[in-house]
Amino acid sequence: MMPLRPSDRFGLLLALLALALAGLLAVHPRLSAEAGARRTAEAARLVAELGLTDLCLLPEARYTRHLSQADLFSAFQDHPGAMDHFPSGSFLAPPAGLWQAAP
Secondary structure, rough: OOOOOHHHHHHHHHHHHHHHHHHHHHHHHHHHHHHHHHHHHHHHHHHHHHHHEEEOOEEEOOOHHHHHHOOHHHHHHOOOOOOOOOHHHOOOOHHHHOOOOOO
16 A cells, blocks of 8 residues: 555545534534523523513613613714714614604
């Protein structure tokens, strides 16, 4: 048998690493589902125990943390024409009633 060239060794290494990656990709969803179910159950228990009422969607600014608690102008606290300081403000649409004409 002929000795392996360095490029052949590298090819074998790549094949072994690809096989290991395929194995990890096959096992990961099952492990993630189990861990996710445990986290969800723990979060549900914590919410019930503490009596939490609101979902914290985005942790950056006070007007994106709890949408039910935000006033309409908190995003423009420096100036009405000021740009939003936090990128999470661009992920949320303005309230539907904002665009309706006032009576």
